[in-house]
Amino acid sequence: MLYISTRDTSERKEKVTSEVAVCRGIAPDGGLYVPEYIPTLSADTLRSFINMDYPSRAAYILSLFFDGMAYEELLSMCRTAYSDDRFPGGAAPLVHISGPMYSLELWHGPTCAFKDMALQIMPHLFTASLRATGEKRTAYILVATSGDTGKAALEGYRDVPGVRIKVFYPTNGVSRVQKLQMMTQEGDNVSVCAIEGNFDDAQSGVKRIFADAGINRRLDDKGYFLSSANSINWGRLAPQIAYYVSAYCDLVSAGVISMGDVADICVPTGNFGNILAAYIAKRMGVPIRRLVCASNANNVLTDFIASGTYDRNRTFYTTMSPSMDILISSNLERLLYFVAGPAETSAYMKSLAETGRYTVAPETLAKIKGDFAGYYVDEPGTAATIKRVYETSGYLADPHTAVGIGGADEYLRCQKDGCSAPIIVCSTASPFKFAADVYRSLTGRDPSDEVSALGELSELTGKEIPQPLSRTLKLPLRHTRVIPTKDMPDEIFVGL
Numbered sequence: 001m002l003y004i005s006t007r008d009t010s011e012r013k014e015k016v017t018s019e020v021a022v023c024r025g026i027a028p029d030g031g032l033y034v035p036e037y038i039p040t041l042s043a044d045t046l047r048s049f050i051n052m053d054y055p056s057r058a059a060y061i062l063s064l065f066f067d068g069m070a071y072e073e074l075l076s077m078c079r080t081a082y083s084d085d086r087f088p089g090g091a092a093p094l095v096h097i098s099g100p101m102y103s104l105e106l107w108h109g110p111t112c113a114f115k116d117m118a119l120q121i122m123p124h125l126f127t128a129s130l131r132a133t134g135e136k137r138t139a140y141i142l143v144a145t146s147g148d149t150g151k152a153a154l155e156g157y158r159d160v161p162g163v164r165i166k167v168f169y170p171t172n173g174v175s176r177v178q179k180l181q182m183m184t185q186e187g188d189n190v191s192v193c194a195i196e197g198n199f200d201d202a203q204s205g206v207k208r209i210f211a212d213a214g215i216n217r218r219l220d221d222k223g224y225f226l227s228s229a230n231s232i233n234w235g236r237l238a239p240q241i242a243y244y245v246s247a248y249c250d251l252v253s254a255g256v257i258s259m260g261d262v263a264d265i266c267v268p269t270g271n272f273g274n275i276l277a278a279y280i281a282k283r284m285g286v287p288i289r290r291l292v293c294a295s296n297a298n299n300v301l302t303d304f305i306a307s308g309t310y311d312r313n314r315t316f317y318t319t320m321s322p323s324m325d326i327l328i329s330s331n332l333e334r335l336l337y338f339v340a341g342p343a344e345t346s347a348y349m350k351s352l353a354e355t356g357r358y359t360v361a362p363e364t365l366a367k368i369k370g371d372f373a374g375y376y377v378d379e380p381g382t383a384a385t386i387k388r389v390y391e392t393s394g395y396l397a398d399p400h401t402a403v404g405i406g407g408a409d410e411y412l413r414c415q416k417d418g419c420s421a422p423i424i425v426c427s428t429a430s431p432f433k434f435a436a437d438v439y440r441s442l443t444g445r446d447p448s449d450e451v452s453a454l455g456e457l458s459e460l461t462g463k464e465i466p467q468p469l470s471r472t473l474k475l476p477l478r479h480t481r482v483i484p485t486k487d488m489p490d491e492i493f494v495g496l
């Protein structure tokens with residue numbers, strides 16, 4: 001399996017191995033790497049998954065996209081990444097909410113958010129790729145985070161040989177719990193630093209460091225090269241395909257549907273990475289009928305799916321589902337490529353960079369509408385969904401998951417034909433990770449403070465605080481530096 005750039009319009013495309021795609025992250029022309037074809041899964045293969053555990057299913061899917069690596073090697077990576085130790089509640093359990101709705105819980109990992117599903121396995125793929133390409137230097141991973149990604153990357157890369165990682169976060173731009181998760185991070189190759197600025201400042205600071213030839217040369221002299229862990233990297237996307245395949249098989253093995261029957265999938269969406277993985281699963285042959293893209297008040301994708309115009313020139317809202325507060329969904333570029341090809345994709349991305357907007361061709365929009373539906377849930381709607389779902393079915397949802405459930409509700413209401421199919425909603429974070437907002441949504445009252453909210457929510461609902469979060473509250477603070485944004489370039493040399 002070779003990979004090409006979403007923007008490569010030349011006749012003789014540059015094709016690279018999966019290892020090179022993972023090491024580079026982004027293609028030299030600014031495009032994203034995509035597999036040159038989408039492999040297919042036969043009904044027999046799907047049937048054979050039914051009696052397999054999650055690591056075996058995931059290793060099989062990964063082996064289709066990383067065919068330079070042996071299945072046994074991938075299986076051993078998956079057994080480590082998705083072990084009961086790291087995912088005590090199971091890697092991707094499917095839980096019934098009510099009626100046709102099922103929750104695919106992706107947050108039983110070490111940071112209690114779905115990014116663990118990719119970031120626990122990605123370091124294995126990354127180091128195997130470094131080995132395969134003959135890289136001798138140490139990878140220096142730089143991350144700017146608004147919360148969930150930074151912690152998940154730290155947990156994934158901690159104590160991985162040949163890697164060092166530094167995370168920058170806005171000191172006033174993440175929740176108290178997220179801050180504690182990062183300040184208490186363990187591991188000998190990790191460091192975390194807060195900046196006096198917002199997420200955009202952190203992000204721009206990191207981008208400037210990547211683009212600075214002088215910094216890159218100094219790092220090279222010391223035996224390092226810069227790398228990133230964000231969701232444009234194929235090594236983060238591929239592992240996400242596996243849980244959609246797995247969830248479908250779980251519906252079959254639970255007797256909810258028969259092999260071959262359709263199911264819908266609803267994904268609370270920010271950067272479009274998670275839902276793109278579902279789209280690829282559909283293209284591989286998993287009988288997925290509709291992909292429902294659920295957004296919060298930052299509903300740029302809802303408008304895009306309805307009208308064909310993507311326009312980032314709009315008000316930015318800070319919501320209680322902060323991991324979806326995004327106006328540029330980078331992975332949409334991969335969908336455009338699969339639907340419309342590289343020439344259209346390049347033109348749209350150029351227009352996005354220059355004007356902040358683009359409108360896709362009518363045929364392109366028609367194809368997208370054939371696979372996707374888009375709905376959004378505003379802040380009062382999110383709070384009301386948390387309360388209603390808990391009171392009617394006992395299911396406790398975090399605000400991101402609630403956006404997914406609210407979007408799925410809206411989708412079911414709009415289905416005219418009444419042809420029912422189960423709908424799988426991605427549950428992307430533990431309710432305890434956003435305990436204060438969940439508590440407020442349920443009771444209409446403020447908790448004593450953001451940290452006590454975990455205990456108060458547990459008392460109110462009788463549900464247990466996940467162990468990684470309760471442990472975080474007891475660990476000593478190890479990373480307390482706060483620096484001005486302009487000092488970021490110096491900061492990366494501290495301790496080298």
Ligand SMILES: *Cc1c(COP(=O)(O)O)cnc(C)c1O
Nearest residue numbers: 148270271272273274323428429
């Ligand atoms: C990152 C994140 C999302 C959004 O996923 P994308 O792949 O960016 O669309 C949703 N919910 C939570 C909790 C997240 O951390």
